[in-house]
Amino acid sequence: MRPKSGQEQMEWIDAYLHDALSSTERAAFEKEMISNPEFAREVEFMQQADSVIDDFLLAEMVGEIHAEKVQEWKDAEAEPAKETPVIPLHREPQQVPWWKWSAGTAAAVTIAFTSYITLSPIQVQDTLSQTLRGGDASISEQPSRICFENFYAGRSFVMTQQPSQAIPRLQQVIDCEVRPYFKDASKWYLTVAYLQANQPKEAETIYQEITENPDFSYDITWLDKQKISWQIRIAKWFGKDEA
């Protein structure tokens, strides 16, 4: 039997919406809803109010988490490089023979270059700028949407150093019916991703496919080529392969 007062009716609807009625009470409630349109509208309003309250609380929760995460991102970006302070020592100038100076410089340059190509991360380029905006790509040549999304997500995961997320997506792009440029770009990203995942053998296999393909269409800079070959070699020497 439907309660008479508005307040009791609210409690009755509340109990129904939160599964607090017995099966007999539920049946009576639903019968009332069918026979009384005004009551049905009241139930509808209470459902809508419930949904708005849920969304309000969800927005509040996401807002709190978001504020924390933004702070984490800012802290990570602002973290200064940890460098040992260099204290200059005063020394009397000395005459250095030219051959010593040249040999020293050559050694320093070699060490600096080797350190650079060993430690410097490989930059992943903005492919859309290079090709999609190039002008001669017709719509029919564009990758399917899912392939495109995987391509974009895979690339972003490589950029954010999340190789385990990047690898399966880029592999899917290679298996897609897309034009060779996207497959070639994905192969390059996959090489970088395997290296990030400490899987140099897989990185080497893909990179070999790249170097042995005369029609490879993605533009890799000379410096990136040096970096990748050297970093694959280093990873193999030090046995970092977890595969």
Added chain:
Amino acid sequence: MQNFKVLIGTQSQEKLIARLRSKDRRELNEAIRDVYDHHISPVRYFVLQNGGDAHDADDLVQTTVLNFVQAVRNGSFQLQEGTTIEAFLFVLAKNRWRNTLKQRGFMRDYVQEMEATGGGYDSWEASAQRIMEEREEQERYIQLFNLLGERCQTILTAYRRDGLSMREIAQKMGFDNERVAINEKYKCLQKLKALFRYET
């Protein structure tokens, strides 16, 4: 098929979706953190690479996560074979960002290119569009809820947020007893109903 699911992480995605649907607020909180930690970075990079600054990127990330979680919870989003959460987040974000750029009277080449990539229409795109429209309508109602004031908001949300009974709500709010709290809740709901009526 099972191997494929493992390969693309669909199993863990299914678990994440289940956790996002949870009624347990702690589990929901942890699931949202997982979305932030493992699935949202493409959205941030997308904005930063395409005409947005860090503030734009952060705003879009928040809106995208909120809309996605709402869509998961109300059943508008279903995980499909071969799709990924972050790719869907990306579609949601792209639509929002495209609208933002249009509102600013600024269409970058890449947006035109992306509009061309799918031949104009597919189910995902339609789903993202529908979710965006639903959310825009719901956001209007949330704004009305904000007009209720802090006291009514506390009374109406305390049960769900903190799991408080009407008696505990009465104590928290300094009411004489549980009946007063129920009466206050009723008045707040009537106020909300009036606001909704005014809106429609």
